[in-house]
Amino acid sequence: FRRARQVDAAFLEELEEILIGADVGVETTMSIAEDLRRAARDTGTADPEELYGILKRDVESRLRKGESDVTLADSSPTVILVAGVNGTGKTTSIAKLAAYYMGQGKKVLLSASDTFRAAATEQLGIWADRIGADIVRHKMGSDPAAVAFDACEAAAARGVDILIVDTAGRLHTDSNLMRELSKIKSVVARKIPGAPHEVLLVLDATAGQNAISQARNFKQAIEITGIFLAKLDGTAKGGIVVAICDKLGIPVKFVGLGEGADDIEPFDAELFSRALFE
């Protein structure tokens, strides 16, 4: 691929296979191909390295829309609300985020606001023990917004730097559950000024085009400020985030690279773009 000398049909077909194979999707792939064709024509370049460079930077620029850092609030606590469809890796990603910030000397509190799924609060409780973070838990079946409310109070009372709120997995097409999620957000917003300061959507790197629909619906319900791309240690490339960031302006903030508490990296657009083509 890197030996291509011109943007001809064979080159475009190979490019298409790589990008679509990486879940970038048809629409965004065609847009990238069109950019490349135009750039090649304008510069008249025949150097494969230069073409590859144009391509990589094109993908990178689509990934750089929006702020890819997490800005901590001026006054404590910074509240991070975490949401996403079932099984994408929310609870585990929260443990990773907590460990990440504790590694920076921050005091972290977790809100076990998934009161629906079997053993959800136990799961987060075990993570809290393992990493030494504080946690607010109610029993299964209680009101998730009430747990978040109590966690906000505890965060203020205990002088916590970062409060991370776990929520139950839910399909973006379930309007009742999406309404429940916006209620959790409103409760937190009313309790702590400026909260939630970050709203992270956890996406599974193996997800296909449906992730765009997920991002769109979650954005509409609770204004997603960033994506946590989990399970990028598999063979899936997670290219769907290129389409999501490009179309919806939602940046990726972190990636998950395994099942341990330290398997987290802040998002690096250049690294990600390069990996798409490897």
Add this chain to the structure above:
Amino acid sequence: AITEKFEGVVRRLRGKAIITEKNVADAMREVRMALLEADVNYAVVREFVKTVEKKALGADVLKSVSPAQQFVKIVHDELVELMGPVEPGIPQPDSPTIIMLAGLQGSGKTTTAAKVASYLLRKGRRPSMVAADVQRPAAVEQLKILGGQLGVEVFSGEGKAPDICVRAVERARLVGTSDVILDTAGRLHIDEEMMMEVKDIARRTEPHQVYLVCDAMTGQDAVNSAKAFDEELSLDGVILTKLDGDARGGAALSVKAVTGKPIKFIGVGEKLDKLEEFHPDRMADRILG
């Protein structure tokens, strides 16, 4: 939807007696786009389009059906043929029948294990489950809670997953359980150690049915994991989960194409009665959008 896309392309077919190469090529382009947007694997789409193109060329445009409809029918029927046939139910050649679930992290195995138990209860069977995920925090607890909701025994224990499974099967034989459902830990198909573990569980318990539990929103990567799990475990079937969402579910076609193994059931919700038998024709409609 694909029928609308076809209408545009195929309007020019009106009054023509047969479908020609040019208008088939246009229609196939639409099909290809629709399938890729539905997350069917790139290579699987390429093969599919070739097959359908052959069938469409030379097909007589039926007088009673619009060319667009006939096109859709050819595509639809080919999808149904590829994703079927379906043998309904879970074969139970022996007692206890051992059913093993495996798959990537978060695909829905633990929930599906309980759904299979619920399904078997409704068939008058007496299943039990085995909590063989000894690494995920509270995984055993999760399955125990689900077992409690159904009144189904959950076997768990100390030590490594293969040993727990072997002991569970031995106990099942003693107490006369009809079916033993093994819930295993989520794992990456590229994790050699974990693939060795799941292979070890299969070797030592000799399951009658091994099902891959796969998330319906999986994209192009579905073929990679499905192929690997099939090579290591020789699957008997696939269960596609979370079809109560709006994922088109192209992974169904990809997985079937690359493993040849039947899709047995679909998960359509979080509650334990949300397991349905797979219908290729309904899936074909869904994939075509």
